[in-house]
Amino acid sequence: xxxxxxxxxxxxxxxxxxxIRLPAVLPVGFTGHRRLPDEAASxxxxxxxxxxxxxxxxxxxxxxxSVAAGGDLLFAESCLxxxxxxxxxxxxxxxxxxxxxxxDGWTHAERxxxxxxxxxxxxxxxxxxxxxxxxxxxxxxxxxxxxxxWDGQQAHGLGGTAEIVDFADRIGRPVVCxxxxxxxxxxxxxDAMAGLLxxxxxxxxxxxxxxxxxxxxxLGLRLARAWFDKIDANASHFAPRSRKLAAVPVxxxxxxxxxxxxxxxxxxxxxxxxxxxxxxxxAAVLPAILRLDHWQRLWARTxxxxxxxxxxxxxxxxxxxxxxxxxxxxxxxAGVLLSLNFQHSNDTGRTSVSLEEFxxxxxxxxLQGQIDYFHGKSADSEREGRRFRLLTWIxxxxxxxxxxxxxxGRFDPAGLHHHGxxxxxxxxxxxxxxxxxxxxxxxxxxxxxRRQRRFRELxxxxxxxxxxxxxxxxxxxxxxxxxxxxxxLLVELLEWRSLMRHAKLPRK
Numbered sequence: 001x002x003x004x005x006x007x008x009x010x011x012x013x014x015x016x017x018x019x020i021r022l023p024a025v026l027p028v029g030f031t032g033h034r035r036l037p038d039e040a041a042s043x044x045x046x047x048x049x050x051x052x053x054x055x056x057x058x059x060x061x062x063x064x065x066s067v068a069a070g071g072d073l074l075f076a077e078s079c080l081x082x083x084x085x086x087x088x089x090x091x092x093x094x095x096x097x098x099x100x101x102x103x104d105g106w107t108h109a110e111r112x113x114x115x116x117x118x119x120x121x122x123x124x125x126x127x128x129x130x131x132x133x134x135x136x137x138x139x140x141x142x143x144x145x146x147x148x149x150w151d152g153q154q155a156h157g158l159g160g161t162a163e164i165v166d167f168a169d170r171i172g173r174p175v176v177c178x179x180x181x182x183x184x185x186x187x188x189x190x191d192a193m194a195g196l197l198x199x200x201x202x203x204x205x206x207x208x209x210x211x212x213x214x215x216x217x218x219l220g221l222r223l224a225r226a227w228f229d230k231i232d233a234n235a236s237h238f239a240p241r242s243r244k245l246a247a248v249p250v251x252x253x254x255x256x257x258x259x260x261x262x263x264x265x266x267x268x269x270x271x272x273x274x275x276x277x278x279x280x281x282x283a284a285v286l287p288a289i290l291r292l293d294h295w296q297r298l299w300a301r302t303x304x305x306x307x308x309x310x311x312x313x314x315x316x317x318x319x320x321x322x323x324x325x326x327x328x329x330x331x332x333x334a335g336v337l338l339s340l341n342f343q344h345s346n347d348t349g350r351t352s353v354s355l356e357e358f359x360x361x362x363x364x365x366x367l368q369g370q371i372d373y374f375h376g377k378s379a380d381s382e383r384e385g386r387r388f389r390l391l392t393w394i395x396x397x398x399x400x401x402x403x404x405x406x407x408x409g410r411f412d413p414a415g416l417h418h419h420g421x422x423x424x425x426x427x428x429x430x431x432x433x434x435x436x437x438x439x440x441x442x443x444x445x446x447x448x449x450r451r452q453r454r455f456r457e458l459x460x461x462x463x464x465x466x467x468x469x470x471x472x473x474x475x476x477x478x479x480x481x482x483x484x485x486x487x488x489l490l491v492e493l494l495e496w497r498s499l500m501r502h503a504k505l506p507r508k
Contacts (some may be wrong), residue, residue: 007437013484017216021206023224024059024197026088029143031164032071032150037181039074045183046078049147049176053170054084059197060343062117064143066090066135067109069101070084071149071161071180076112087345088116091135092431098433118321120344129158136164141328144196144338149180165470199335205305209235220347221316228309235302238295269283307493308333311486312340314366317353318482319475321345329490355475362482363469370489371462378458454492461488 036042054061063079066072077084079086094113095381113119122138123131140146144174146168150161168175168188174196175188212232216226310321312324323341329332344350353361365491465485472478 001089001343004300009217018207018210018230020204020210020213020223020226022336022343024198024199024335025145025339026057026059026061026145026341027064027338028053028061028447029076029139029146029344030063030065030072031139031146031148031161032075033161033180034068034070034072036070036074036149039055039070041073041183042178042180043074045178046075046147046149048176050078050082050084052081057197059086060342062087064089066138066139067112069105070108073105073108073112074149077108077146080112080115085342085346086112087142088113088119089135089138090119091131092128093121093124094112094119120321133158134458135162135166140164140171140173141326143173144339145193148177150177151180152177157342158245175311186259198342201301201305201332202335202339204301205231208302211237218349220343220349221313222349224309224313224316224343228313230304231302231306231309235299238299238302243432247443248416253486289421304330304493305333305336308336308490309340311489312344313336314362314484316344316347316487317351317361318479319353320359320479322426322479324484325490326435355473355478357468359472363466367466367485368467371459371466373464374459375457378459381452381455458488458492 021332032042050061050063053249061084063075063084065079065086067076067090076086076088078084083360098109099107099229122135126134127369146165148161148165150165154162165175165177165188172189172192174190174193176293177186177188178184179186186289209228213226213233216222290302315324325337325341326439327341329338330337462485465481469478469485472481
C-alpha cells in the first residue's frame, strides 16, 4: 500500500504543471586565425551558420569568444548583428590587450565590448602566448559547440587555432570547422551534435512542481531564487519520506527478534516462530518493495541541485563578470550551471555592489551561516550517535538477560520437546535477528561519528577562513577566498551525493 501511495504521489507531482523553469542554453564558442584570406567571405559563412542555428535551435543560443583581430572579432560582430547574446573572454586586461590592435581594429573591438553581456579576463600572469592559449582553452570549456575558421595546418606557436581545436577534439567537444580559405565545412564529433540539448537532469528538475512558489517577476537573480525555492521545497518533500520509509525494515527486524523470543516460552511455539520468520522475510524484502534507493536518489538529486544553486546565489552580487561555477565542476548539472551562469551574465537588474558591501554580505550571510550550520549538524550527529549507542547497549543487555533467564529455566516448549535440538532453534533465530538489528545500528553509529568529524572539520576550515575574508582589501583576493570556500562546500556536497547514489550510506 505504501509503495502504491508513494508512486501515486510522485506521479501527481510529475503531472503538476511547472511554471518556474531554467531555460536551456547553448553556448557556441569560437576560435580562428587572425589573418584571413577573405574576411568578407568568412563573415558571410559565420553569419549564415549563426543565423540558421539560432532559427532552428529550441534553446537560448549565445556566443563565447575573444575579440582578437581577425576571426574572433568577425564572430563577435556576427553575434551582435543577429541579436545573439555575447560573452567575451579576454586573455589579459583591456589596457594590455588593446596593444595588439591597430587603431581602427581596436575601435571595432571597443564597440563589441560595450555591447557584450559580460567581459571576463581569463589571465593576468605569464607571457602573451600562454595567456592566449589559456583563453582559448577556457572558451572550449565554456561552450557546448565550437566553431572555427581554420586552414587545417599546424599552429606556428603556443595558443594557435590548431592547438585549441585539438584540445576540443580530445575532450569530445563537437567542432564545426570552416576552411578559412575555401569556406568548406567539416565537423568533428558530428554524432554528438544531435544530442547537444539532451539534458535529462535539467528536464527532470524543471519538470518538478512549483511547490507553492510564486513565479518570478523577472529573470536573472529573481528566476534563480524562485528556481532554488522550488527545488529546495521538492528536496524537503523527498527527504522525510525517505527517512520514514527507511525506519520500517528496522522495525520489522526488531519485531521478528521479539516474536522469535516468545517462541521460547509461549505454548504455541510453532506459531510464534512462523510469525517471526515471516516478519524477518518481509524486513529483508521491504527495502526493494518500498524503493528506498529510488527515494534516496530523488532526494540526492534535488538536494544537490538546490545547494549548487544556493552556492551560485551567494556569489551573485560580487563585482565583475565571471562564471560563478563552471559546468566542468559537476558534469551532470552542466545544463543547470550553464543556464544559471547565463542568467547571471545577462541579469540587467543586477545591482552593482561595492567590494565592501559584497564582503560584508557574504561574510555575515553565507560564511557565518555555514559555520553555524556545520556546528549544529555536528552537534546533531553527536546526539544521534549517543542515542543509537545507548539503544544498542540497552538492547544487547536485555537480550543477554533474556538469554540467561532462558538457559537457567527448565522448559520444554510445545511442539519442540520431541526434537533434540528444539531448545536451540528459538534462541538461534532470535540471536540472528538481534545480530542483524545491532549490526544495522552500528552502521548508523559509525556514520554518525563520520559525519560529526566531517562537520567539525568543515566548521574549522570556515572558521579559519573567516578572519582572512574580513581582512582582505582587493576584489581578486576576496573572490579567491570566496571561491575556495564554495569549492570546499561543493566537494562535501559531491562526496555526499556519491555516497547516496551508490547506497553507501545507511537508510536511517
